[in-house]
Amino acid sequence: MNESPATPGPPCPGRILVIDDDPTVAEVVAGYLTRAGHRVDRAADGDGGLALARSHRPDLLVLDLMLPGIDGLEILRRLRASEYGAGLPVVMLTAKGDEADRILGLELGADDYVTKPFSPRELVLRVQSVLRRSRAAAPASPVGGPVVSGDIALDPQGRRVHRGGRELLLTLREFDLLAFLLRHPQTVFSRQELMERVWGWDFGDLSTVTVHIRRLREKIEDDPAAPVLITTVWGVGYRYDPAAGQEGGPA
Structure with missing residues (x-):
């Protein structure tokens, strides 16, 4: 992280909470x-970060997974189980070799991750x-019927x-x-098309898409191990297949 300071593109101002025990990185x-x-x-630690998240209600959390005391994954679990943190957008900071933790973080509901060592400008873009x-998802936004x-x-x-008739709890x-x-x-x-059209990114780890597809299947499929709604087209990607004879459309 030895880049010269720069403002990477048009700002999208918000209140950001950074939880990281490395003072230089933070x-x-x-x-x-x-x-x-x-x-x-x-x-600089999990307890302080949870307290700030609860009291300050940030618009987004930048969360290091390797923390003393309560680690980042446990923070993510607690946030997603709480009223104030259920929908809080989270960008994880992970070590290069911690793929298992990265996947688990995505499964717990993190929105994105950046791998250390990272470009600060890339982090800001993410x-x-x-x-x-998240703001395009606000009720006042023209998101269709x-x-x-x-x-x-x-x-x-x-x-x-x-x-x-049962409400599903989905992350952003x-x-x-x-x-x-x-x-x-x-x-x-x-996966690349989904990353571009849903995430709005033309770069990134495509396993992010894979994890989110798996999480969606766990929530909408009768048998996630044998999905019939979100199906895999091998060698191509994913397709949504409405239940036979029950196709719908705009209400």
Whole structure:
């Protein structure tokens, strides 16, 4: 992280909480985010970070997984189980070789990750991308009308999804991915296409898409091990197949 300070593109100002026990990393990250127009709070451990998240209600969390005391994965678990942190966008900071922790973090509901050592400018771009996506999801945004497909009903204004009358608890990115698939039934999309059209990125680790597809299957499929709604087209990508005879559309 030895780049010269720069403001990477148009700012998407927000309140960012950075939880990292390395003071040098935290200072550099906070500096770049501040220059990009964000307000930044910092915590050096899990307990302090959870307390700040609860009291300050940030717009996004930059979370290091390797922390003393409560580690980043446990912080993520607690946030996702709480009212104040259930929908909080999270960008993880992970070590290069910690693939298992990275995948687990995505499965727990992290929105994105950056691998150490990282470019501070790339981190700011990732943060701004996640912030733009979360704000585009606000009720005042023109996100289209409700969609019904079989027993799945999606309300983009309220950010709510029901299946068979039961509400599904989806993360920000899971909701966006499902909404996109519901609006494009019977169309095959590669992981790269989904990353570009749902995440808004033209770069990144495609395993992010794979993990989110798996999480969605766990929430909408009767048998996630034998999916029939989100199917894999081998060598190509994924396709949403509405239940036979139960196809829906805009409500």
